[in-house]
Amino acid sequence: MLEVRNVTKRYRTIPAVDNVSFVLNEGEVLGYLGPNGSGKSTTVKMITGMIEPTDGEILFRGRSIHDDLASFRANLGYVPEEAHVYTHLSGLEYLQLVGRLRGMSEALIESKARGLLALFALEHAQYSAISDYSKGMKQRVLLSAALMHDPPLLIFDEPLSGLDAVTARLFKDLLILLASEGKAILYISHVLEVVERVCDRVIILSKGKVVADAAPSRLTELTKLADLESVFAQLVQQTDTEQTARDLVGVMKVQHA
Numbered sequence: 001m002l003e004v005r006n007v008t009k010r011y012r013t014i015p016a017v018d019n020v021s022f023v024l025n026e027g028e029v030l031g032y033l034g035p036n037g038s039g040k041s042t043t044v045k046m047i048t049g050m051i052e053p054t055d056g057e058i059l060f061r062g063r064s065i066h067d068d069l070a071s072f073r074a075n076l077g078y079v080p081e082e083a084h085v086y087t088h089l090s091g092l093e094y095l096q097l098v099g100r101l102r103g104m105s106e107a108l109i110e111s112k113a114r115g116l117l118a119l120f121a122l123e124h125a126q127y128s129a130i131s132d133y134s135k136g137m138k139q140r141v142l143l144s145a146a147l148m149h150d151p152p153l154l155i156f157d158e159p160l161s162g163l164d165a166v167t168a169r170l171f172k173d174l175l176i177l178l179a180s181e182g183k184a185i186l187y188i189s190h191v192l193e194v195v196e197r198v199c200d201r202v203i204i205l206s207k208g209k210v211v212a213d214a215a216p217s218r219l220t221e222l223t224k225l226a227d228l229e230s231v232f233a234q235l236v237q238q239t240d241t242e243q244t245a246r247d248l249v250g251v252m253k254v255q256h257a
């Protein structure tokens, strides 16, 4: 459904994303992982059409997304890591706006918006301004907005941040159900134990390059490591975190001369 083909993005001369290729199929949850600064957000910005690749191309159902960005976006549901929503609107008004921008009928907008707000436990706050919402409530409005038009392709960028345990669990169940209904899902997260549970496949990025692309179970099997977190640490060669923590405490304790 979505193909990222030899995509590179350079800022000045430095590649933030370096010759990345992958295919995301219908019914698949693909985890997109990497340490801070490895190129995840840059990839997502290219897939959503916010920025263009320096080299390579991104195809949706065989066509470059830039051939007709508006119709590509009609097929996309995107929950950004950081939201810049219209906070003076209420949750209901925001979903109505999103529905109208996507060309949905008023009757459909009404039933979907009310239904989603109720299911995400936001019914009581639907008429209050988003500026008064907690972080998790804002996140639930964004999730609702991404699902309004029933898109075949979904991108979730750190969707669990701010969600309480019950909503996070609901989100995980939702992800699995959406995939079983044939949605293609790109899931960017640092929460590796969740990724390991819900993703069919994971891509691990390091310094803009793909260093792994396989099922989590295949990666643990190949490396003979206990879990995805250990595989991740080994592949991106992160430092010995226990030692670094000890060094940090050591630096904290240094007294002024």
Ligand SMILES: Nc1ncnc2c1ncn2[C@@H]1O[C@H](COP(=O)(O)OP(=O)(O)OP(=O)(O)O)[C@@H](O)[C@H]1O
Pocket (backbone or CB within 6 Å): 011, 015, 016, 034, 035, 036, 037, 038, 039, 040, 041, 042, 043
């Ligand atoms: N607009 C920009 N101009 C210059 N460099 C940029 C720009 N945006 C990102 N970069 C650089 O590109 C690299 C990849 O950044 P990116 O935001 O894609 O990483 P990330 O994997 O999403 O990180 P995080 O987990 O911290 O969100 C970083 O070295 C970053 O400094």
